Amino acid sequence: MGRDILIGFVGKPSSGKSTMLNALTDATAKTGNFTFTTIEPNRAIGYAQVNCACSRFGLVDQCRPIYGGCKNGKRSIPIQLLDVAGLIPGAHTGKGLGNKFLDDLRHANALVHVVDVSGTTDAEGKACRGYDPSVDIEWLYNEMTAWIGTNLKEKWPNTRRRHIASKANPVHTLQSQFSGYGSNPTITAKVLDSLHLNAPLESWDEATLDRIVGRFVDIKFPTVIALNKIDHPDSDANISKIARREDPNRLVLASAVSEVFLRRLAKQGFVNYEEGSEFVDTIEEFPDSGLKPLSESLRTKITDIQDMVLFRHGSTGVCNVLARAIELLDLVPVYPVKNIHNFSNNPNDGVFKDCVLVKQGTTAGQVAQIVIGGEAMSIIGMNGNVGESDPIIAGKNDILSFKLRKDT
Ligand SMILES: Nc1nc2c(ncn2[C@@H]2O[C@H](COP(=O)(O)OP(=O)(O)OP(=O)(O)O)[C@@H](O)[C@H]2O)c(=O)[nH]1
Ligand SMILES: [Mg+2]
Incomplete structure (x- = not known):
């Protein structure tokens, strides 16, 4: 994997993919409360935080990374991020912007599924109230498997014929079909090994192909589920529902818009705020800090973020998204x-x-x-x-x- 790790941000329109990319990178991808704001993918460099070796040897003061940075033993390692167009149910058949977004993602090592957990956007990303976001998790996965499965099955009669004629091994034959999704023989072999299939390739039926594709998506595209918009009052009930069903190792709670807002205020000199932190310092608490005075509306907005996000969840959660992706990928520095x-x-x-x-x-x-x-x-x-x-x-x-x- 090395120096070219790529993490793709997926999800329905208006779930907050571009906002999250901006929160992670200080980039300025276009965001908006209308669907399909993003059409062409946005690429940016984000930073995943790991515990740096310098802290093991008491050398925190001498640590000088050429790429990224290191602060108090927390090292930020650059990672490529890709924010793609929103996807709606039926995308694999060409609905919405169709499966172009899937093409953009084929080289991703891991995905972040940004879910609007406030339930204020429907399956297609249009404004509503009371939508159940737990269903989004399932259909996105189904879109991925349907996209790959449809392609595989369409070509299967030919693939099978060639396999028999050339006496190839199953990994080789399947790899020829999966290479377009950024697979390599190691990944393809892992998919087959994990399924313990007894039947030879020439007798694989549709159900077997579905199992293979499902396992391939699990292995090739490990996915962090970022439950975004936790600042919204409707989010709590939806979070509880999803937390009961999903693997907790894949879930991260986040408020991308809060992170973008706090970083902007810090840049403008209104607050002291460090990415991923629980604390926002203002001139009211620190009169000698040299910070600019806050208007009433800014003060209220900060208090809301503290009440709804920082004090309840410990941070905006955005930094945890990449850290979790690194864990899912089983990466070590x-x-x-x-x-x-x-x-x-x-x-x-x-x-x-x-x-x-x-x-x-x-x-x-x-x-x-x-x-x-x-x-x-x-x-x-x-x-x-x-x-x-x-x-x-x-x-x-x-x-x-x-x-x-x-x-x-
Ligand atoms: N309340 C709240 N709103 C958010 C949050 N993150 C994003 N939004 C809002 O959700 C809307 C959509 O955000 P985008 O980042 O453009 O969404 P997207 O997923 O990139 O949308 P497409 O490009 O259309 O697929 C914007 O109005 C954002 O301000 C959040 O954490 N909380
Ligand atoms: Mg977008």
Whole structure:
């Protein structure tokens, strides 16, 4: 996975995808309370927070990342984000903006399904009251499987014929159909292994193909469900309903609009606010802070956000969205360094300049491919030589020095 992790934001129109992208990136994607505000996908760089190795060694003050940043041992690692057009039920058959959005997402490593949990937009994103957002979670998943399943089944007679004629193995045949969705042979093999199918490919029926596609979507597109608009008073009942049904590891509560608002006020000098924090400092509490005085309406808006979001949920939740995606993808940070003794690349240059996220179980040799683009002459960890096939273990052999020649 390495340096090019891509997270796609999906959901029906007006669920808050573009607002969330803006909240995570300080980007300025167009947002609006009308459907299909976004047509062409917006790309931006967001930052996932992980605990940095610098805090393990008491080197917080010396940590100098080249990409992203590190504050008090919390490291922000850049990740590509893609916000696509809204999707409505029937998109796989061309409804709404059709399946173009799915094409845009094929290379995503994980998805964030932004759900309007306030129930104030219907299945197509139009304003309403009392809509049950729990059904959105299911139909979005069904759209994904229907899109891939329809394509697979359409071509199946030919695929099957070719499979028999060429005596290919099932992984190879299925991979030829899944490669267009960004799959690779490892993912395709994992899908088949996990299903323990006994029947040979030539006798797979429609139900078997459906099971394969369902498992493929689960494995290829791990999905965080971001329950957005928790600032709205109607959200509580819907959150409880969804929380009873869904895997809690996939759920994050968020108010994207609150995060955008607080960041804007901080930029304009009205408040002190750190992303993901519970606290908003104003001049009223800190008269010597140099902050600008607030108008009555701004003061009321801040109080509302504190009451409905920050005090109740601990933060706007937006930062947790990417952190959760990293967890679902089972990614761990690895720190390539030149000097394994002082963790630095050059003297006086700070420590832990570089950091890449790799899948748990990735070997040191595979990390060398990502970092130096080839094989290392030797790989040194904190306890001496590390074998090419040794897996990365977070907190144990996650700091590595790659030697290109014997004498370096
Ligand atoms: N109350 C509330 N409103 C929000 C929140 N996030 C977004 N909105 C509002 O929801 C509306 C739609 O937001 P967008 O970000 O444009 O939604 P989208 O999902 O990108 O919509 P499309 O591009 O049409 O698919 C806007 O009026 C936002 O201000 C939130 O956390 N709380
Ligand atoms: Mg949008």
